[in-house]
Amino acid sequence: MPSKGRPLRIALLAHEFLISSAQRIEHYEIAAYGVARTFAEKLDQIAAADLLQETLNEEGMTDQHLTRLALRKINAEAVAV
Numbered sequence: 340m341p342s343k344g345r346p347l348r349i350a351l352l353a354h355e356f357l358i359s360s361a362q363r364i365e366h367y368e369i370a371a372y373g374v375a376r377t378f379a380e381k382l383d384q385i386a387a388a389d390l391l392q393e394t395l396n397e398e399g400m401t402d403q404h405l406t407r408l409a410l411r412k413i414n415a416e417a418v419a420v
């Protein structure tokens with residue numbers, strides 16, 4: 340099977356790098372929102388804690404989407420090269 344070449348492999352690696360970079364940002368946000376939610380709870384700011392938890396849940400879902408994207412689409416394309 341002929342190789343699609345080095346430029347395509349480099350492009351696929353660039354996509355994986357971008358996804359992993361986005362995931363690092365999501366993990367940072369998860370840590371920050373988790374701490375902020377806990378502080379809000381300790382200060383009896385329940386409405387704020389609830390909003391921060393919603394945001395924390397959204398960040399977690401984004402991280403999961405990025406993981407699925409990396410594992411299913413990009414990695415499969417990299418193997419096919």
Ligand SMILES: [Fe+2]
Binds near residue numbers: 364365368398
């Ligand atoms: Fe985010």
